[in-house]
Amino acid sequence: MRALVIRRLVYMVPTMFAISLVSFLIIQLPPGNYLTTYIAELSARGQTVDQSQIRALEERYGLNDPVFVQYLRWIGGIVLSGDFGQSFLYQRDVSSLIWDRIGISVALALCTIVVSWGLAFPIGVYSAVRQHSVGDYVFTFIGFLGLATPNFMLALVALWIAFAYFGESMGGIISPEFADSAWNLGKVLDVVGNLWIPVLIIGTAGTAVLIRVLRANLLDELRKPYVTTARAKGLPEWRVIFKYPVRMALSPFISTIGWILPTIVGGEVMVSIVLSLDTTGPLLLQALRNQDMYLAGAFILVLGVLTLIGTLISDLLLAWWDPRIRHAQAEEV
Secondary structure, eight states, rough: OOHHHHHHHHHHHHHHHHHHHHHHHHHHHHSHHHHHHHHHHHTTOOOOHHHHHHHHHHHHTTSSSSSHHHHHHHHHHHHHOOOOOOTTTTEEHHHHHHHHHHHHHHHHHHHHHHHHHHHHHHHHHHHHHTTSHHHHHHHHHHHHHHSSSHHHHHHHHHHHHHHHHOOOOOSSSOOOGGGTTTOOOOHHHHHHHHHHHHHHHHHHHHHHHHHHHHHHHHHHHSHHHHHHHHHHHOHHHHHHHHHHHHHHHTTHHHHTTHHHHHHHHHHHHHHHHTTOOHHHHHHHHHHHHHHHHHHHHHHHHHHHHHHHHHHHHHHHHHHHOOHHHHHHHHHHH
């Protein structure tokens, strides 16, 4: 196990370098930069542009330097001092912009995964054990409905129901009366009270996927000879099911940890926009639309690194949980 951890950590170093390189090249692909977009917008509105200010900004951020010089300046600031640069759009440090919103994104992602697991586990086990029963067909229908319905459409429907039947607006996680107040018990309870609706909307598709995967895996395990042998020995049915088949079928649940961390930053962008959620997803979209180079690059880099870390945690947990994976990894080492 120790060799596996060391090997994965060593592999992460060149992968992180490649991610940083690709992230920077992606944000350089569109023609021009934020300054050219800013100048074009001002010119379209008939406003004059202060050339001295433009030249000062170009010199400060090295926008006229070769691409590799800009990359070295960008990645060097991140690695050496944690400086992600300045957001041209918001005129603030990129790190402060990200940290301002990442708390709500973390709460939203964690609550979503807890709800998804809490619903998918009993339903998936029931559907596999009671295959072709009325309950199995009902849950299968609901699962396909959840997979086929876009989350942003569920958000729009929820907004309409709340306004038409309850006269309330569901926009935002923090109510207006707590918007400018410091964090206290009342503000926390307000966030918890408003969080369950986006959690249910975002978790719908993920729950449906987990149900289908768990059901398929458990059905495969229940047909294996060791289950038949256990039943022939007279073991109670619940023990036959939960002793090994469920354990083997739970691997997809653990593997979902790999995408929890990037989801924290990326989030459900469309749902967040529809419900006016102050998460990091809309901020990322705004940065990409406005070619806010440092903000967009920081988001893409963080997403890539979090995906790597999440995959590492997921692989290690799978190796610990499933002895077949652990033995296979040991043979490779």
